[in-house]
Amino acid sequence: xxxxxxxxxxxxxxxxxxxxxxxxxxxxxxxxxxxxxxxxxxxxxxxxxxxxxxxxxxxxxxxxxxxxxxxxxxxxxxxxxxxxxxxxxxxxxxxxxxxxxxxxxxxxxxxxxxxxxxxxxxxxxxxxxxxxxxxxxxxxxxxxxxxxxxxxxxxxxxxxxxxxxxxx
Amino acid sequence: xxxxxxxxxxxxxxxxxxxxxxxxxxxxxxxxxxxxxxxxxxxxxxxxxxxxxxxxxxxxxxxxxxxxxxxxxxxxxxxxxxxxxxxxxxxxxxxxxxxxxxxxxxxxxxxxxxxxxxxxxxxxxxxxxxxxxxxxxxxxxxxxxxxxxxxxxxxxxxxxxxxxxxxxxxxxxxxxxxxxxxxxxxxxxxxxxxxxxxxxxxxxxxxxxxxxxxxxxxxxxxxxxxxxxxxxxxxxxxxxxxxxxxxxxxxxxxxxxxxxxxxxxxxxxxxxxxxxxxxxxxxxxxxxxxxxxxxxxxxxxxxxxxxxxxxxxxxxxxxxxxxxxxxxxxxx
Numbered sequence: 001x002x003x004x005x006x007x008x009x010x011x012x013x014x015x016x017x018x019x020x021x022x023x024x025x026x027x028x029x030x031x032x033x034x035x036x037x038x039x040x041x042x043x044x045x046x047x048x049x050x051x052x053x054x055x056x057x058x059x060x061x062x063x064x065x066x067x068x069x070x071x072x073x074x075x076x077x078x079x080x081x082x083x084x085x086x087x088x089x090x091x092x093x094x095x096x097x098x099x100x101x102x103x104x105x106x107x108x109x110x111x112x113x114x115x116x117x118x119x120x121x122x123x124x125x126x127x128x129x130x131x132x133x134x135x136x137x138x139x140x141x142x143x144x145x146x147x148x149x150x151x152x153x154x155x156x157x158x159x160x161x162x163x164x165x166x167x168x
Numbered sequence: 169x170x171x172x173x174x175x176x177x178x179x180x181x182x183x184x185x186x187x188x189x190x191x192x193x194x195x196x197x198x199x200x201x202x203x204x205x206x207x208x209x210x211x212x213x214x215x216x217x218x219x220x221x222x223x224x225x226x227x228x229x230x231x232x233x234x235x236x237x238x239x240x241x242x243x244x245x246x247x248x249x250x251x252x253x254x255x256x257x258x259x260x261x262x263x264x265x266x267x268x269x270x271x272x273x274x275x276x277x278x279x280x281x282x283x284x285x286x287x288x289x290x291x292x293x294x295x296x297x298x299x300x301x302x303x304x305x306x307x308x309x310x311x312x313x314x315x316x317x318x319x320x321x322x323x324x325x326x327x328x329x330x331x332x333x334x335x336x337x338x339x340x341x342x343x344x345x346x347x348x349x350x351x352x353x354x355x356x357x358x359x360x361x362x363x364x365x366x367x368x369x370x371x372x373x374x375x376x377x378x379x380x381x382x383x384x385x386x387x388x389x390x391x392x393x394x395x396x397x398x399x400x401x402x403x404x405x406x407x408x409x410x411x412x413x414x415x416x417x418x419x420x421x422x423x424x425x426x427x428x429x430x431x432x433x434x435x436x437x438x439x440x441x442x443x444x445x446x447x448x449x450x451x452x453x454x455x456x457x458x459x460x461x462x463x464x465x466x467x468x469x470x471x472x473x474x475x476x477x478x479x480x481x482x483x484x485x486x487x488x489x490x491x492x493x494x495x496x497x498x499x500x
Contacts (some may be wrong), residue, residue: 043344044388048331066332066384068339069178069310070252070494101216102254140392 007155010147010162013138020046020143023165024053030160033083033111035153036130038119045135046143051087051115058085067117068092072107084112091118096125129153169242171480172230172266173473174223176259177251177279178310181222182469183230185241189477190290190297194233195463195470198222216254223262230469238270245476248276248486249496250310256492264488275476276486279467280306280313280498281323283436285475286460286468298458303430305421307445308437308466309335309350314379314421315498316428320478325499326424327379334413334439337383341409344391345402355406356442362407363444368393370412379424386412410444418448425453434458441465 014020031037031054039047048066055064059078067073067089077083086107093099099122107114109127119126129151136144149155170193175182181198198218231237246263249256260276267274284304288297302317312329332340335352342351347358370389373382390409394400417439425433433456435449441462449457464470 043340044391048384052331063330065329066336068336069333070250073495102252137391 007149007151008158009149010158012145012147012165014046014143014145016141017046017049020049020145021053021056023145024050024055025057026053026164027157027161028054028057029164030157031083031113032153032157033113034109035157036108036114036116036127037133038116038126038130039133039135040119041135042137044137046145047117047135050133050135050145051117054113054115055085055087058083060085071102072104074107074112082111086112086114087117088114088119089117090121093118093121096122099125127151131157169477169480170234170236170240171243171245171275171473171477172227172241173245173277173469173476174227174259174263175247175279175282175467175469175472176219176223176255176262177247177249178255178467179218180467181219181226181259182467182472183223183227184469184473185230185234185236186289186470186473186477189285189474189481190288192289192470193236194230195468196226196229196233197468198226216252216258219255219258223258227262227266241270241272243267243273243275243476243480244270245275245277245472245479247279247282247472248490249279249493251279251492251494253492253494256494260490260492264490268488273480273485274488274490275479275484276490277472277475277479278496278498279472280311280315280496282471282475283308283311284315284317284434285478286436286464286471287434287458288474288478289460289464289470298434299431301428301430303421303425303428303433305417305433305435305440306437307334307417307435307439309333309339311437312381312383313498314424316424316430321482321484323498325497326428327381327420329381329383330375331382331384332387334381334383334417335437337387337413338409338439340387341390341406344387344394345400345405345409347402347406350438352439352442355410356444358402358406359410359444361403366404366407366411368401368404368408370408372412372416374416379420381416381420383413410442414442414445414448417445418452421449422452425456430456432456432458434460436460436465438466 131154132148134146149158184195185193244267314326339351347354
């Protein structure tokens with residue numbers, strides 16, 4: 001596994017699930033085909049809520065449901081963008097060989113944006129340049145989100161996203 | 169008419185022969201046979217590879233158990249979705265090859281629809297077919313759907329989960345409580361000492377005015393309870409979790425049964441094996457509530473054969489270019 005380069009970090013505290021969803025909705029304005037966003041952290045951190053926000057932000061009308069069963073759910077964004085949102089949950093996958101067997105490489109890069117929950121099994125397949133997001137359960141309501149860019153593209157994404165959040 | 173069916177949508181390799189959509193002649197699931205004896209080693213973990221290794225012996229076993237030869241098979245049915253794409257492909261390609269080489273009609277079956285059809289597989293000589301309109305709750309590791317079935321092949325989806333499937337919620341709760349996989353049976357066992365009692369109450373996502381479910385908040389609430397104490401009371405927490413899931417499933421299903429004037433209500437899928445769900449559903453719906461036998465709740469090919477038989481009656485014969493669809497909808 002290649003250690004991620006720190007090309008910018010943003011730390012946010014979310015007061016509730018609604019805000020976590022909004023954080024997802026806002027980032028949807030800036031993500032582009034090829035972006036990969038690993039969503040790290042255990043249960044109850046808000047990974048799914050954030051992913052649902054991204055779906056809303058992209059104008060996806062189908063509910064963003066858990067991808068655990070099929071490992072990946074793919075959604076076509078509405079409007080002019082031909083972007084496809086791939087939402088992965090690799091908890092049940094034990095190594096990258098298994099992930100390649102179900103076609104994980106087709107969801108990373110190209111015309112899609114990948115949100116990858118439980119990415120531990122495919123660390124070696126993740127692109128060097130990606131936006132790492134870590135979700136931490138603080139208490140009943142509070143969650144801490146850490147965004148870390150690991151290359152030029154993710155650094156730009158993070159910069160655009162931060163300035164958007166600062167406007168509010 | 170004997171239908172041979174194949175099921176490979178997730179991690180079970182199944183083959184079965186069913187007569188006239190109701191009479192079970194054989195039902196083989198790969199995890200039940202001693203594969204290592206045939207292969208002299210451990211079967212690979214990868215689901216699709218496991219399917220490739222096991223599919224032919226499983227089909228042969230199904231024919232053998234039914235005491236039938238190929239000349240007595242009238243059609244080949246196969247699950248074409250929803251499920252894991254690589255896994256589905258193994259079953260669909262095997263079914264195509266068999267249908268083509270034996271000159272038999274090929275039938276593509278929706279896996280969720282097939283779970284409902286497990287209720288057509290007679291439980292005894294006196295068993296009657298379910299009556300329409302039939303309200304169906306499909307609850308498994310991958311699906312949570314409320315569907316009204318007005319006739320064979322005629323479905324209207326009333327609602328479903330907005331996040332985790334019910335079976336998945338059990339699996340995740342088991343992980344939180346340090347219980348083994350699969351979570352459903354583990355939680356049921358752990359909850360037993362607290363049945364009828366328990367002093368912990370976990371929240372239900374009501375989502376009023378809809379037939380939708382959400383189990384994500386419940387999972388987080390359970391996590392909060394576990395973190396709140398150094399020695400969590402696993403029995404009470406497992407009980408509280410099971411009660412919350414069962415309660416919302418029963419209430420939404422009962423309300424949907426009223427709305428649709430359902431003649432009967434069937435519960436299908438792996439979670440239909442949960443005893444508490446069976447008890448509570450019967451308390452609420454009385455004799456209208458029906459469940460498949462436990463062995464037909466989890467993924468199996470017999471249900472594919474039953475659904476395939478009725479699809480064939482409606483002339484639903486697939487061509488050899490039939491594709492798998494990992495996101496196949498029940499109303500499609």
